[in-house]
Amino acid sequence: xxxxxxxxxxxxxxxxxxxxxxxxxxxxxxxxxxxxxxxxxxxxxxxxxxxxxxxxxxxxxxxxxxxxxxxxxxxxxxxxxxxxxxxxxxxxxxxxxxxxxxxxxxxxxxxxxxxxxxxxxxxxxxxxxxxxxxxxxxxxxxxxxxxxxxxxxxxxxxxxxxxxxxxxxxxxxxxxxxxxxxxxxxxxxxxxxxxxxxxxxxxxxxxxxxxxxxxxxxxxxxxxxxxxxxxxxxxxxxxxxxxxxxxxxxxxxxxxxxxxxxxxxxxxxxxxxxxxxxxxxxxxxxxxxxxxxxxxxxxxxxxxxxxxxxxxxxxxxxxxxxxxxxxxxxxxxxxxxxxxxxxxxxxxxxxxxxxxxxxxxxxxxxxxxxxxxxxxxxxxxxxxxxxxxxxxx
Numbered sequence: 324x325x326x327x328x329x330x331x332x333x334x335x336x337x338x339x340x341x342x343x344x345x346x347x348x349x350x351x352x353x354x355x356x357x358x359x360x361x362x363x364x365x366x367x368x369x370x371x372x373x374x375x376x377x378x379x380x381x382x383x384x385x386x387x388x389x390x391x392x393x394x395x396x397x398x399x400x401x402x403x404x405x406x407x408x409x410x411x412x413x414x415x416x417x418x419x420x421x422x423x424x425x426x427x428x429x430x431x432x433x434x435x436x437x438x439x440x441x442x443x444x445x446x447x448x449x450x451x452x453x454x455x456x457x458x459x460x461x462x463x464x465x466x467x468x469x470x471x472x473x474x475x476x477x478x479x480x481x482x483x484x485x486x487x488x489x490x491x492x493x494x495x496x497x498x499x500x501x502x503x504x505x506x507x508x509x510x511x512x513x514x515x516x517x518x519x520x521x522x523x524x525x526x527x528x529x530x531x532x533x534x535x536x537x538x539x540x541x542x543x544x545x546x547x548x549x550x551x552x553x554x555x556x557x558x559x560x561x562x563x564x565x566x567x568x569x570x571x572x573x574x575x576x577x578x579x580x581x582x583x584x585x586x587x588x589x590x591x592x593x594x595x596x597x598x599x600x601x602x603x604x605x606x607x608x609x610x611x612x613x614x615x616x617x618x619x620x621x622x623x624x625x626x627x628x629x630x631x632x633x634x635x636x637x638x639x640x641x642x643x644x645x646x647x648x649x650x651x652x653x654x655x656x657x658x659x660x661x662x663x664x665x666x667x668x669x670x671x672x673x674x675x676x677x678x679x680x681x682x683x684x685x686x687x688x689x690x691x692x693x694x695x696x697x698x699x700x701x702x703x704x705x706x707x708x709x710x711x712x713x714x715x716x
Contacts, residue, residue: 347370347380347383348383348384348385350366350370350383351383351384351385351386351389352385353366354366354367354389354393355385355388355389355392360396360397360398360401361398363393363396363398363401364398364400364401364404367393367401367404367405367408368404370408371404371407371408371411373657374408374411374657375411375444375657375659375670376444376657376659376661376670376671376672377411377657377658377659377672378445378446378672379672380411380412380413381412382412382413382414383412386409386412386414387414390405390409390414393405394406403434403437406420406421406424407421407437407441410441410442410445410447411445413445418442418445418447421438421441421442422438422442422453424438425438425439425442425453425457425463426453426456426457426460428460428462432462432463435462435463435466436463436466439454439457439463439466439467439470440466440470440667442470443470443473444670450470450473450474451471451474451476451478451479452476452478454467454470454471454474455467455471455476455478455479455482458471458482458483458486464486464490464494464497465493465494465497468483468494468497468498468500468501469497469500469501469666469667471483471501472500472501472504472505472646473644473646475505475507475644475645477507479501479508480502480507480508480511480512481511483498483501483502484498484502484511484512484515484520484521486498487515487520487521488520492590493590495525496527496665496666497666499512499521499525499526499527499530500530500664500665500666500667503530503533503534504533504646504647504648505645505646505647506537506539506542506645509534509537509542509546510542510545512526512534513534513542513545513546513549513550514549516549516550517548517549523549523550523551524693524694525694526550527665527688527691527694528688528689529649529665529686529687529688530688531546531550531551532649532684533647533649534546536639536647536649537647557626560622560625560626560689561626563621563625563692563693564618564621564622564625564626567621567625567692567700568617568618568621570697570700571617571700571701571704575701576701576704576705576708578701579701579702579704579705579706580698580702580705581702581705581706581709581713582713582714582715582716583699583702583706583716584702584703584704584705584706584707584713585706585712585713585715586715586716587695587699587702587703587706588703588706588707589602591691591703594665594666595665595686595687596608596609597609597610598610598707599711599712605651605663605665605686606635606686606687607635609707614707614708614709615708615710617704617708620704620707620708621692621704624691624692625689625691625692626689627685627687627688627689628683628684628685628687628689635651635685635686635687636651636681636682636683636684636685637649637650637651637681637682637684637685637686638650638651638652638662638679638680638681638682639678639679639680639682640652640660640662640671640676640678640679641676641677641678641679642671642675642676642677643675643676643677644675648662648664648669648671649662649664649682649686650662650663650664650665650669650686651663651686652679654673658672658673658674659671659672659673660672660673660676660679665686
C-alpha cells in the first residue's frame with residue numbers, strides 16, 4: 324500500500340512541480356524515507372525533468388540532509404541525478420562537483436557531457452574560461468564548444484577559429500553553431516571566411532540564415548560578401564534540380580560507391596534523419612520515402628522549404644543575453660522552452676525570451692549538394708536510392 328501511494332505521487336511529479344514549488348518539500352521528504360535505489364532514481368528523474376532549465380527554484384527545507392544521504396548511494400545513477408538536482412537548487416558544492424566530473428578524463432564521455440549541459444542550463448556565471456580549457460580534450464570538445472554559445476566572451480571566437488583547422492566534420496559544425504550564435508562571434512566567423520581560414524562550403528544555409536536573423540544590416544552585408552545570398556528562391560532551386568537531373572543519369576548512378584554514400588549520409592543527414600533504423604529523430608524517417616524517384620530526392624535536398632510540415636517549421640528565438648537560437652520548439656510545462664537545433668537541444672527559461680517567431684523555412688539547410696564534389700553527390704544519391712542497407716567501408 325505504501326508503494327502504491329508513492330507510485331501515484333511519482334506519476335504526477337512533473338505536473339505537480341510545474342504548478343507548485345511547495346510540493347518539492349514533500350517530495351524531498353519522500354526521498355528521505357525511501358530506501359529502494361530504483362524508486363529513488365525514478366523519483367529523481369521525474370524531479371529533474373520537471374525542474375530542468377528553471378533558475379528560480381528555492382532549495383527545499385530538507386534537501387541538505389537528503390542530498391548527503393543520496394550522494395552516498397551505491398547506485399551511480401542516483402548519485403549523478405541527485406547532483407544534477409542539487410545544481411538546480413543552487414547548492415554551491417554542486418558546481419564544483421560537476422566541473423570536476425566534466426574535466427575527469429577517466430569518467431564516461433556521456434556523463435561528462437551531461438555535466439557540461441547541466442552547468443550551462445543552471446545559468447551559472449563565469450564558466451567560459453573553464454569551457455575554453457575543455458576544448459583541448461578531444462573526447463568532449465564538441466560539447467564544450469556548443470556550451471560556449473551560452474556565454475559572451477571575446478576569447479571564444481579567437482579560440483574556436485584557431486582550433487578550426489584541426490577539427491573533424493562534426494566538431495566544425497559545433498564550432499560554426501557557436502560562432503553564429505552572437506553578432507560579435509559572427510563577425511569573427513565572416514572575417515575568417517573572407518581570409519579563407521574557414522571554407523565557405525563548410526557553412527550551411529542554416530548557419531547563414533541564423534546570422535542574417537540578427538537583423539544587423541552591416542552583418543548581413545558582410546555575410547553576402549563572404550558567403551553569398553541567403554534567400555535562395557524556389558526558382559533557383561528548380562534550376563539546380565534540373566542541372567543535377569541531367570548529370571545524374573542511370574549510367575552515372577550505377578557507378579556510385581554506395582559505402583561512401585553511407586559515410587556521406589552519416590556525416591550530413593543522419594543527425595536529423597533516420598534511414599534503415601539508424602539516425603536522428605529531428606526530421607522525418609526517410610526509410611519509407613519515395614527515394615527511387617530522383618526528382619523527389621533532389622527537391623527534398625535542394626529545396627527543403629518548398630513544402631514544410633507544421634511540425635518541422637523552424638522557429639527563431641532571441642534571448643536577453645544576445646543569443647539567437649533557431650530550431651524546432653517544444654514548450655515545457657515548467658516555464659521553459661526546449662529548442663532543438665541541428666547540433667543539440669537547448670533549454671531556456673521562457674522569461675528570458677525577447678522574441679519568438681515561426682519561419683516558413685525548413686530547419687534543413689538549402690542546397691547541401693552544392694558543397695560536394697561530383698563524385699560525392701553521385702555516391703550520396705546512389706546510397707539514398709538503395710532498397711536495403713549497405714556495409715560501411
